[in-house]
Amino acid sequence: MKLVQSILTKNPCYTAGRKITVKGLMLHSVGCPQPKASVFINNWNSPSYDSACVHGFIDGNDGTVYQTLPWNHRGWHCGSGNKGSGNNTHVGVEMCEPACIKYTGGANFTCSDTAAAKAVAKRTYEAAVELFAYLCKQYNLNPTADGVIISHREGHSRGIASNHGDPEHLWKGLGLGYTMDGFRKDVKAAMGGAGTTEPENGGWFRVRKSWTDAKSQKGAFKVLANAKKCADENPGYSVYDESGKAVYGGSGSGSGFSPYLVQVSITDLNIRKGPGTNYGKTGKYTGKGVFTIVEEADGQGASRWGKLKSGAGWISLDYARRI
Ligand SMILES: [Zn+2]
Known part of the structure; x- marks a missing residue:
């Protein structure tokens, strides 16, 4: 998950400065054909934008998550219902929607490119799973407990949100098989919980x-x-x-990687600052000799890169023979 902080400090919801105890997470979908999170962020970061504010947007084009409020800030994302407002208990996150849909009234829309639209919805769904798993861990929430993870639509049926159909309207309208029950299970699986349902298209x-x-x-x-x-x-x-x-493997303890020795037989093997020819040269060479590799990584320009124990940098393992 790529998480970028872009707090809407000029939005009146932010300046109101109210905090909540996070008891749940609400999933939204923006309800207009705009895949770019930046468009919402730019529009909403203004003192005159006083109608809404959410904790995050998920970009439809690349799945980046933009955090737009501190997670325990009271957002303005779901209005209220006859039992109060989810704004007092829930973090609200918006998934951006495909550019190729056109709303025809309410939650109904037509779509000019179903494949492209599905790809956007899948991308935002998967990023939302990762984000919600991260937040459940952070706030010690059980993703499958009643009322913890809900959609805006479910929030309305529970009497704590305005009458919207998101995001299920989008999944349904595009013929995707996603449901909120499935979403909650996927979040649980992403948290590494035991006995959870893994997605059928491979593991994690x-x-x-x-x-x-x-x-x-x-x-x-x-x-x-x-x-x-x-x-x-x-x-x-x-x-x-x-x-x-x-x-x-990372370099830390218990990474499952054991350091090993390699023999370098050329005099001018470059030591680089990172694992790849896209990282700069340190200006140093290993010279011929035996060296300890403490970490491996994939990277540009070699079939595999190895990190030198000395901390001097990384070398191409194509020129090093394991001994
Ligand atoms: Zn909503």
Whole structure:
């Protein structure tokens, strides 16, 4: 999950400065054909935008999550119903919607490119799963407990939100099989909970300090590259596949990776600042000799990169023979 902070400090909801005890999370969909989170962020970050404010937007084009309010700030995302307002208890997150749909009244829309629209909805759904898993962990919430994770539509049926149909209207209208029950299960699975239903199209890549330390989990990802990025951002964390095998190693203890020795037989092997030719050269060479590799990574320009124990940097393992 790529999380970017972009707090709407000029919005009157932010300046009102009220806090809540987070008891749940509400999923929304913006209700207009605009996939770009930045458009909402720019419009809403203004003293005159006094009708709404949410905790986050998920971009439809790349799945980036933009945090737009501190999570425990009281948002203005769901209005109220006959039993009060979810704004007092729930974090509200908006998924952006495909550009190729056209609303024809209420929650009804037509779509000029179903495949593209489905791709956007799938992207935002998956990012929302990751975000909600992260927030459930942060606030110690049980994703499948009654009333914890709800949609705006469900909030209305529970009497704590205005009469909207999001986001189920979008999933239904596009013929996607998503439901809020499925969403809650996916969030639970992403948290690494035992006995949960895994998505049928493959498992998750989990980022943890060690496989057995389930509590250390930073996130669960469908896409390996995203999991690797998360591990890179958290020193000491590794990526584990469904069976608990470390598929990408950080340098910390318990990463499942054991340092090993390599023999370098050329004199001018570059040491780089990171794992790839896209990282700068340090200006130093290993020279011939035996070196200890403490971490491996995939990267540009070599089949695999290795980190030198000395801390000098990374070398292409194509020029190093394991001994
Ligand atoms: Zn809504």
